[in-house]
Amino acid sequence: MTGVHSLLPEGQPGLLVSPVFGTEPYPGVEDLARYLAAGGYAPLTARDRLLDRIAAVGLRGRGGAGFPAAVKLGAVRDAPGRPVVVANGEEGEPGSVKDRWLLCHRPHLVLDGLRLAAAMTGAEHGYVYLSDAVAEQTVRHALAERPTGPRVDVVRTDHAYVAGEETAVVRHIDGGPALPTAKPPRPFEAGVGGAPTLVANVETLARIAVMHVCPDAAAAVAGAHLVTVSGTGGGAAALVEVPAGTHLKLPADLCGHGRAEAVLLGGLFGGLYGPGWTDLPLDHDRLKAAGGALGCGALHFLHPEECPVGLAAEATAYLAAQSTRQCGVCVSGTGALSGTLATVARGAAGDGEVDQLRRWSRQLPGRGACGLLDAAARIVATLLSHFPDRIAAHRGSTCPACGETAPGDGRRFAVTVP
Numbered sequence: 057m058t059g060v061h062s063l064l065p066e067g068q069p070g071l072l073v074s075p076v077f078g079t080e081p082y083p084g085v086e087d088l089a090r091y092l093a094a095g096g097y098a099p100l101t102a103r104d105r106l107l108d109r110i111a112a113v114g115l116r117g118r119g120g121a122g123f124p125a126a127v128k129l130g131a132v133r134d135a136p137g138r139p140v141v142v143a144n145g146e147e148g149e150p151g152s153v154k155d156r157w158l159l160c161h162r163p164h165l166v167l168d169g170l171r172l173a174a175a176m177t178g179a180e181h182g183y184v185y186l187s188d189a190v191a192e193q194t195v196r197h198a199l200a201e202r203p204t205g206p207r208v209d210v211v212r213t214d215h216a217y218v219a220g221e222e223t224a225v226v227r228h229i230d231g232g233p234a235l236p237t238a239k240p241p242r243p244f245e246a247g248v249g250g251a252p253t254l255v256a257n258v259e260t261l262a263r264i265a266v267m268h269v270c271p272d273a274a275a276a277v278a279g280a281h282l283v284t285v286s287g288t289g290g291g292a293a294a295l296v297e298v299p300a301g302t303h304l305k306l307p308a309d310l311c312g313h314g315r316a317e318a319v320l321l322g323g324l325f326g327g328l329y330g331p332g333w334t335d336l337p338l339d340h341d342r343l344k345a346a347g348g349a350l351g352c353g354a355l356h357f358l359h360p361e362e363c364p365v366g367l368a369a370e371a372t373a374y375l376a377a378q379s380t381r382q383c384g385v386c387v388s389g390t391g392a393l394s395g396t397l398a399t400v401a402r403g404a405a406g407d408g409e410v411d412q413l414r415r416w417s418r419q420l421p422g423r424g425a426c427g428l429l430d431a432a433a434r435i436v437a438t439l440l441s442h443f444p445d446r447i448a449a450h451r452g453s454t455c456p457a458c459g460e461t462a463p464g465d466g467r468r469f470a471v472t473v474p
């Protein structure tokens with residue numbers, strides 16, 4: 057991975073004081089003295105004012121679902137009982153490294169955001185939940201030297217696609233397996249130890265910390281995104297901070313993927329896009345209207361010599377392998393999507409298989425206890441709508457780019473932390 061880039065406008069008021077990246081992205085681990093000098097760990101004198109600011113600028117959670125952060129904070133604050141706050145740094149989406157980068161390079165920014173979340177909700181106990189060994193070390197060191205904040209415990213889990221889902225987080229902190237549970241109740245109603253619990257993505261917390269120090273820049277900070285860019289045929293993978301509404305062309309050009317034929321959005325969560333992808337904006341609502349999802353914001357570009365059918369087959373095979381096998385519909389649904397797509401990729405499918413894929417991609421979303429089944433269905437739905445010619449070209453013929461098998465190990469999407 058080449059490193060990190062900021063595409064935020066440098067002249068934005070306040071942004072130079074303490075942006076998530078800074079004008080010179082942290083090459084090593086964040087220095088406490090430098091963070092304090094930039095205004096970090098400043099007392100929160102009016103908790104409702106910060107909450108109002110977060111609501112006013114419309115900060116959305118960065119774990120994938122894009123839920124309004126202020127609504128979640130307010131729900132935890134107003135629920136009966138003593139709240140608990142969790143910084144969720146277990147990023148299960150292959151191809152995303154932003155959360156691990158934050159934990160490894162800017163642990164104080166994340167811990168400060170957790171402190172502010174605790175103050176806004178009235179929590180006296182917090183957790184940092186993660187799977188990365190280096191991140192654990194960095195966070196423990198930062199916890200030992202931070203000047204203020206609630207009691208915080210670090211909980212480590214094994215890396216898995218669903219281990220960062222919010223009910224899985226609660227379940228593992230409570231001593232169980234990191235597997236999702238049925239909702240309701242949601243964590244804000246009954247979370248860790250039955251207490252109302254805020255499970256917040258670490259990028260969300262980092263942005264809250266910046267907004268506290270730089271109120272004038274709150275709108276720009278809330279709208280910006282950390283985007284992991286990867287793919288074959290371009291430059292090395294990179295982590296990029298882009299302003300709100302940025303079209304995909306900008307990070308693609310920056311990272312050498314301007315000629316890409318397609319892009320897989322949001323890790324594996326947001327769907328696959330073909331012609332016209334350059335004009336897609338990094339915006340939750342506009343992508344949703346286009347039948348996709350922004351998810352965690354990771355972008356995987358597909359080189360013109362690769363095949364979108366093969367990519368979709370690999371992605372769904374990975375999701376099928378990552379199914380926790382708790383919901384019958386997920387076991388059979390991801391297995392059927394993946395198996396049938398593999399048949400299409402091998403050139404052995406006819407109209408019947410393609411019609412089945414179309415039917416399943418409409419019927420399956422929303423039926424599992426977590427978003428894994430939805431992710432698989434969205435990949436299939438977007439493949440069918442954006443690449444009908446490529447699917448037709450596989451009928452009865454062997455695609456040289458697809459190969460014989462579609463491995464489900466996710467290796468193709470893996471990116472290392474810069």
Ligand code: SF4
Nearest residue numbers: 380382383386424426
């Ligand atoms: S939808 Fe799939 S991955 Fe999610 S909890 Fe159910 S079985 Fe597990």
